[in-house]
Amino acid sequence: MSMLKKAAACLAVVLTGLVLVAAPASAADYPVSYFGPTVKPKSGGEAGPVHGATWARGTITWYGRGVHLEGELRIAPGSGCRRVSATTYTDDNDYGLGKRSTSLKCAEGVHKFVLDVPADRPGGAGLVWICLGDDALKSIACGGDYGRGDGVG
Numbered sequence: 001m002s003m004l005k006k007a008a009a010c011l012a013v014v015l016t017g018l019v020l021v022a023a024p025a026s027a028a029d030y031p032v033s034y035f036g037p038t039v040k041p042k043s044g045g046e047a048g049p050v051h052g053a054t055w056a057r058g059t060i061t062w063y064g065r066g067v068h069l070e071g072e073l074r075i076a077p078g079s080g081c082r083r084v085s086a087t088t089y090t091d092d093n094d095y096g097l098g099k100r101s102t103s104l105k106c107a108e109g110v111h112k113f114v115l116d117v118p119a120d121r122p123g124g125a126g127l128v129w130i131c132l133g134d135d136a137l138k139s140i141a142c143g144g145d146y147g148r149g150d151g152v153g
């Protein structure tokens with residue numbers, strides 16, 4: 001067999017192997033839930049978080065060891081500085097797994113945010129509690145326990 005034919009055969013084997021390798025999981029492979037002032041969780045909790053005309057809304061992507069939130073924080077005129085925080089819990093809401101918050105936003109209007117909140121246990125979080133906070137890190141309004149499958153579009 002000529003050197004050229006050997007190289008072509010080798011290349012064919014390599015390319016076939018690349019095609020057979022499974023693609024890594026993408027965000028589309030994980031459950032997504034919605035939260036916001038018009039999305040009431042199945043737990044019976046309040047929709048939200050909302051405080052007057054200030055609110056947060058967005059999506060929760062549920063991963064094996066954490067959650068990823070992407071959303072918008074609306075700060076109404078005269079409401080002062082606000083932030084969004086999220087806390088992950090076990091399925092029975094018994095044990096807090098992790099908490100993260102955005103930086104403080106003081107300008108009126110709509111601000112985009114992203115939060116990655118840990119839930120370092122097998123299966124990840126069962127519930128997420130989402131709150132609006134003030135400049136002293138005090139929660140002023142919270143949305144109910146959002147779980148996997150809440151507000152699924």
